[in-house]
Amino acid sequence: MGRQLSSTNGAVIAGAATAALVPAKVATKGASAPAQCPAPPEPPWRGLDRLGHAAMARAVGGVSPLGICLDWLDWAMHLAMAPGKQLSIALASLQSPEEAARQFERYHHRPDPRFRHPDWKTWPFSQWQSAFQRLEGSWDAATHGVSGATPHDQQAVNFIGRQVLDMFSPSNFWFANPEVLEAIGDTGGLNLLKGARRWWMDACAMAAGHAPGASAENMEVFRVGKDIAATPGTVIYRNDMLELIRYAPATSETWREPVLIIPSWLLKYYILDLSPHNSLIRYLVQHGHTVYAISWKNPGEEAREWGMDEYVHDGLLAALQEAAQDSGGRRIHGVGYCLGGTLLAITAAALARRHERRPLLRSITLLAAQTDFAEPGELGLFISHSGLTFLDALMWQQGYLDGRQLAGVFQLLNSRDLIWSRLVRDYLLGRELRLTDLMAWNADITRLPYRMHSETLNRLYLNNDLAAGRLCVRGQPVALADIRIPMYAVATERDHISPWESVYKLHLLYHRDLTFVLCSGGHNVGIVSEPGLPNRDFRWGLRHQGAAYVGPADWAEQAERVEGSWWPHWEAWLVRHSAPKGPAPAYPPEGAICDAPGEYVHGR
Numbered sequence: 001m002g003r004q005l006s007s008t009n010g011a012v013i014a015g016a017a018t019a020a021l022v023p024a025k026v027a028t029k030g031a032s033a034p035a036q037c038p039a040p041p042e043p044p045w046r047g048l049d050r051l052g053h054a055a056m057a058r059a060v061g062g063v064s065p066l067g068i069c070l071d072w073l074d075w076a077m078h079l080a081m082a083p084g085k086q087l088s089i090a091l092a093s094l095q096s097p098e099e100a101a102r103q104f105e106r107y108h109h110r111p112d113p114r115f116r117h118p119d120w121k122t123w124p125f126s127q128w129q130s131a132f133q134r135l136e137g138s139w140d141a142a143t144h145g146v147s148g149a150t151p152h153d154q155q156a157v158n159f160i161g162r163q164v165l166d167m168f169s170p171s172n173f174w175f176a177n178p179e180v181l182e183a184i185g186d187t188g189g190l191n192l193l194k195g196a197r198r199w200w201m202d203a204c205a206m207a208a209g210h211a212p213g214a215s216a217e218n219m220e221v222f223r224v225g226k227d228i229a230a231t232p233g234t235v236i237y238r239n240d241m242l243e244l245i246r247y248a249p250a251t252s253e254t255w256r257e258p259v260l261i262i263p264s265w266l267l268k269y270y271i272l273d274l275s276p277h278n279s280l281i282r283y284l285v286q287h288g289h290t291v292y293a294i295s296w297k298n299p300g301e302e303a304r305e306w307g308m309d310e311y312v313h314d315g316l317l318a319a320l321q322e323a324a325q326d327s328g329g330r331r332i333h334g335v336g337y338c339l340g341g342t343l344l345a346i347t348a349a350a351l352a353r354r355h356e357r358r359p360l361l362r363s364i365t366l367l368a369a370q371t372d373f374a375e376p377g378e379l380g381l382f383i384s385h386s387g388l389t390f391l392d393a394l395m396w397q398q399g400y401l402d403g404r405q406l407a408g409v410f411q412l413l414n415s416r417d418l419i420w421s422r423l424v425r426d427y428l429l430g431r432e433l434r435l436t437d438l439m440a441w442n443a444d445i446t447r448l449p450y451r452m453h454s455e456t457l458n459r460l461y462l463n464n465d466l467a468a469g470r471l472c473v474r475g476q477p478v479a480l481a482d483i484r485i486p487m488y489a490v491a492t493e494r495d496h497i498s499p500w501e502s503v504y505k506l507h508l509l510y511h512r513d514l515t516f517v518l519c520s521g522g523h524n525v526g527i528v529s530e531p532g533l534p535n536r537d538f539r540w541g542l543r544h545q546g547a548a549y550v551g552p553a554d555w556a557e558q559a560e561r562v563e564g565s566w567w568p569h570w571e572a573w574l575v576r577h578s579a580p581k582g583p584a585p586a587y588p589p590e591g592a593i594c595d596a597p598g599e600y601v602h603g604r
Helices: 046-059 065-080 083-092 097-108 125-142 151-167 178-187 190-207 280-286 308-326 339-352 377-382 385-398 403-413 415-428 437-442 450-462 500-504 552-558 567-576
Strands: 233-238 242-247 259-262 291-296 332-337 361-367 487-492 514-519 537-543 560-563
Touching: 046 385, 065 151, 065 385, 083 125, 125 151, 151 377, 151 415, 178 190, 178 415, 190 415, 233 308, 242 308, 259 280, 259 308, 259 339, 280 291, 280 567, 291 308, 308 332, 308 339, 308 450, 332 339, 339 361, 361 567, 385 450, 487 500, 487 567, 500 552, 514 567, 537 552
Parallel strands: 259 291, 259 332, 332 361, 361 487, 487 514
Antiparallel strands: 233 242, 242 291, 514 537, 537 560
């Protein structure tokens, strides 16, 4: 959610009555165990296979070596039988440095950040840069447009080759990088000493189970509940899966319908409640909205059988019912981020099947959330039957997927910025790392239950069951076409986890009025985009019910562009779909369990 992988299945039920959909509220608001669905029987020899796959997956970082070999074999054999393509690759290797740079910009939609320093234009650095970029161009030419080879296999081979090439970029070596040589001259080599110290601190942090840059000293800069996740509130409900937080009102009157924030279970909820100036939750409270937020528990091996049904019923539906009851029976504005948005869409579709006279939801907002996973970007390169067999075996043995394993995948998806550029900045240039609230959140690693993550990867990413109408909630199929409430969807231009063209496919699944927003930035920075920041803009458009479909490229040309953050635009949309203001709810509420951010957010 730039965070780490980037990137779920199950069944979502639609029972006849609310009591059948949502577990009964615990009278003491204490813990309640999620309902368990019986697992399908497996042959006795399956466990032995899984042990073998798990051992191999642990040795190779959860990636299937068989899948990589098959991808390479398909590409290589078809390339060997394509003399015309081979000639085009040879011509690509002779292209000028300017054309190589333009090709990079066309492919990555921005200039290569590794060669920004002006001395890269001088000899001999210009020669090294142009040779490297011609090599990149040749590789791109070799792994695109090979007749007969499947697009997935070509993209997978291209991705693996890019990771190898990036290791040998001249920008990564102190003696070949003019910016590093300039720093050595200016500091007398002190930059390399600072970089060595930074490397040691990161190594110690990783040995302690933290992300690089997450040393104890750095983590004290942003303390959860003090500096981040600090919007005043109380936990009003808790079960074994989540805590529900209700935030203190900041105005004497509030809009009638409250807002419920649903984060992805892949991350800590306070991505939307960072520093006070950088908190979407605080922004909503200050503009007169009553806000609730789900804080998912960081699960361990005991939660291995929590699946989609449990996250729908004992998770989101329980939170929706509790928020509605706490707010006096008001309908809820549901807001889901990343896979939390996917979960919200699934739940809304399940609720829509019941045709209730008084539905729980008033509107839906999806933030960087996919509902059609046919084209999930480079994340899809990790999704194959072979790859998921190895990863599933690893999770089965552990009972969960460790957040550090997930983080590595997300870093590979944006390795130029998250790995190699950081290596140069921190270890060669020795620049002081200015820790941000977003970096502190990113280092706060979570785990993923075995069953939930396995279902997500297989049912959503691999089989695309939600878009195809095959996804069931307790045996009942769900379809987004059944949803009849207003929807607002936000995508980001440089999202390497939820590509905006993939998010845009919502237009094909949901047929009511849809407001679609495309904002600048990436998966996290584009969403966490408080008003007042420079160089921020967004495009938006409203597709009315019954209007003809417009493709993403045409939509981007036709959409209205607005300078600044998308937050005010969305807040005004919420107001238009809310009843007039009334007195703010009493605070603190009766029966509060503890102050926000609660206990689950501190789970390690």
